[in-house]
Amino acid sequence: GAGVSQSPSNKVTEKGKDVELRCDPISGHTALYWYRQSLGQGLEFLIYFQGNSAPDKSGLPSDRFSAERTGGSVSTLTIQRTQQEDSAVYLCASSFISGGNTGELFFGEGSRLTVL
């Protein structure tokens, strides 16, 4: 597609349920990032995938959060046993990283998660 596609755009769930958020990056982009943005806050780094390297999971807030990237393309962020504090906009971004380029991040429109 032309841009980073995320689904669902909105998700309302009950506390304790599991949710899956999907990200389809720009074709050919080697890097994929997940960030979380709470209301009025900055972007909180969650996880970063680059090619076939081991992902940087240093931002995942707890073991309830996990992510995978299949075939170097689509990524799924899974939140198990959701809590109210998980409510936020989850942003996915992709970039093409190679020697010398800036690795500009292109963001999707985000998935707004509300945990009741």
Next chain:
Amino acid sequence: QKEVEQNSGPLSVPEGAIASLNCTYSDRGSQSFFWYRQYSGKSPELIMFIYSNGDKEDGRFTAQLNKASQYVSLLIRDSQPSDSATYLCAVKGVGGGNKLTFGTGTQLKVEL
């Protein structure tokens, strides 16, 4: 100390004035620096990037980097109401690798 720090604002400037947005970072090994603009309810979009000390100009925008002081800024000349948004400073290379670490953003309001 936060890895990337910004004043949350709001910063209010009159139309036509220069808006100055500042950012400091903690990791001296940081490699590249980015300014993103985020309109309310929208996703961030890249305004400028800089990785060498000094100034970099692009239209009404100038990014300034001082690695010795661990300081990066964004100047917006002839500010317009359409510039009203939150400006996010982002730093690549904090702690090594290609992870991009964002500040909390500065809200800019350009008043008529």
